[in-house]
Amino acid sequence: MKELQERIRQEGLILSDTVLKVDSFLNHQVDTKLALAIGQEFKRIFAGKTITKVLTIEASGIQFAMAAGIALDVPFVYAKKKKAVTLSESVYSAPVHSFTRQETYQVSISQKYLGPDDNVLIVDDFLATGAALVGLVDIVRESGATLAGVGCVIEKSFQEGRGLLEAKGVQVHSLARIASMSPGHVDFIEDEELARV
Amino acid sequence: MKELQERIRQEGLILSDTVLKVDSFLNHQVDTKLALAIGQEFKRIFAGKTITKVLTIEASGIQFAMAAGIALDVPFVYAKKKKAVTLSESVYSAPVHSFTRQETYQVSISQKYLGPDDNVLIVDDFLATGAALVGLVDIVRESGATLAGVGCVIEKSFQEGRGLLEAKGVQVHSLARIASMSPGHVDFIEDEELARV
Numbered sequence: 035m036k037e038l039q040e041r042i043r044q045e046g047l048i049l050s051d052t053v054l055k056v057d058s059f060l061n062h063q064v065d066t067k068l069a070l071a072i073g074q075e076f077k078r079i080f081a082g083k084t085i086t087k088v089l090t091i092e093a094s095g096i097q098f099a100m101a102a103g104i105a106l107d108v109p110f111v112y113a114k115k116k117k118a119v120t121l122s123e124s125v126y127s128a129p130v131h132s133f134t135r136q137e138t139y140q141v142s143i144s145q146k147y148l149g150p151d152d153n154v155l156i157v158d159d160f161l162a163t164g165a166a167l168v169g170l171v172d173i174v175r176e177s178g179a180t181l182a183g184v185g186c187v188i189e190k191s192f193q194e195g196r197g198l199l200e201a202k203g204v205q206v207h208s209l210a211r212i213a214s215m216s217p218g219h220v221d222f223i224e225d226e227e228l229a230r231v
Numbered sequence: 232m233k234e235l236q237e238r239i240r241q242e243g244l245i246l247s248d249t250v251l252k253v254d255s256f257l258n259h260q261v262d263t264k265l266a267l268a269i270g271q272e273f274k275r276i277f278a279g280k281t282i283t284k285v286l287t288i289e290a291s292g293i294q295f296a297m298a299a300g301i302a303l304d305v306p307f308v309y310a311k312k313k314k315a316v317t318l319s320e321s322v323y324s325a326p327v328h329s330f331t332r333q334e335t336y337q338v339s340i341s342q343k344y345l346g347p348d349d350n351v352l353i354v355d356d357f358l359a360t361g362a363a364l365v366g367l368v369d370i371v372r373e374s375g376a377t378l379a380g381v382g383c384v385i386e387k388s389f390q391e392g393r394g395l396l397e398a399k400g401v402q403v404h405s406l407a408r409i410a411s412m413s414p415g416h417v418d419f420i421e422d423e424e425l426a427r428v
Contacts, residue, residue, distance in 0.1 A: 062311065062340075062341060063307070063343075063344040064296075064297065064307050066304075066306060067304075069297065092289065092290035093289035093290035100261065100297050100298075103261070103263035104263050110260070110261050111260045111261070112259065114259065114290075135313075143259075144259060144260075147255070
């Protein structure tokens with residue numbers, strides 16, 4: 035997605051070879067127009083599937099799940115990162131380790147909102163280690179739902195996330211795939227640009 | 232907002248006199264059409280203001296901040312609940328106590344995304360104790376931005392949140408104001424229905 039790549043080049047802050055900050059337009063301050071365009075791009079890519087529900091994880095996936103939900107005209111569900119006091123009924127859950135926050139948390143989804151009748155598109159802001167997305171894939175399979183694929187806004191292709199997901203037989207599409215980066219410079223992989231499932 | 236009140240009556244789970252679950256359509260699974268309509272309703276109510284930015288707090292405020300941002304054609308910012316490793320620059324912050332999770336956390340916003348040129352609409356899913364919203368109001372004032380008002384999806388009017396905000400001189404508008412509730416029954420306050428700032 036050219037517009038996204040341009041914004042990453044213009045506004046992304048590359049703090050090291052692995053840390054990219056995009057919080058001026060994607061995951062702290064959010065450009066709502068760009069987020070909607072990202073939703074439309076997920077719709078285009080997954081046009082061959084009949085998605086019934088979009089799934090993501092709180093917090094930074096929510097704006098893109100909402101955008102995809104708007105584009106596809108379906109509801110979305112966001113997994114919670116900790117079992118809250120009011121989330122009392124039966125849940126699907128998986129442990130996820132966050133390398134950014136250096137902690138392991140439980141991801142959970144009420145069993146009421148995912149089941150065998152669903153065809154699920156998982157979306158998230160970043161694909162890096164893949165830890166959170168692997169947890170969501172496991173939850174979708176546990177629920178008996180069909181997994182249409184995973185759509186990510188930005189992929190750090192030099193990390194292991196895509197490999198872990200593909201090893202599970204999951205179709206992965208990212209709108210901006212970063213081959214490598216360093217302060218002041220970012221190289222994108224272009225081959226996903228025209229992809230469509 | 233009649234449509235919202237109807238959904239609360241039909242789908243809300245009232246677990247006690249104070250606990251209302253709306254996670255089938257608002258804050259776990261999200262009805263994207265209803266969320267967009269909520270954004271339009273905030274636009275209608277705050278039509279007299281020239282909002283430049285919508286502000287909320289992760290996670291459950293994000294879908295409504297996005298909806299308001301779409302309706303008003305402005306970006307939104309969501310406050311983070313814990314200072315993350317990658318949030319390294321200067322931040323505005325305030326302590327907030329969560330009664331649901333029984334813990335106090337720090338709410339923070341990068342100083343880059345809020346300043347004297349902004350006219351801010353704060354939105355959130357629930358107004359109950361007002362703890363999180365008071366924190367956001369303090370942050371907006373610390374930043375030098377103008378505060379247009381606070382818009383909440385559901386207000387538990389029998390709790391102290393509205394009073395705390397109004398004591399700070401803040402205009403509060405909620406789309407569904409609950410006067411009282413008990414398992415199987417909910418009473419709404421109707422006087423906000425036609426409100427417009």
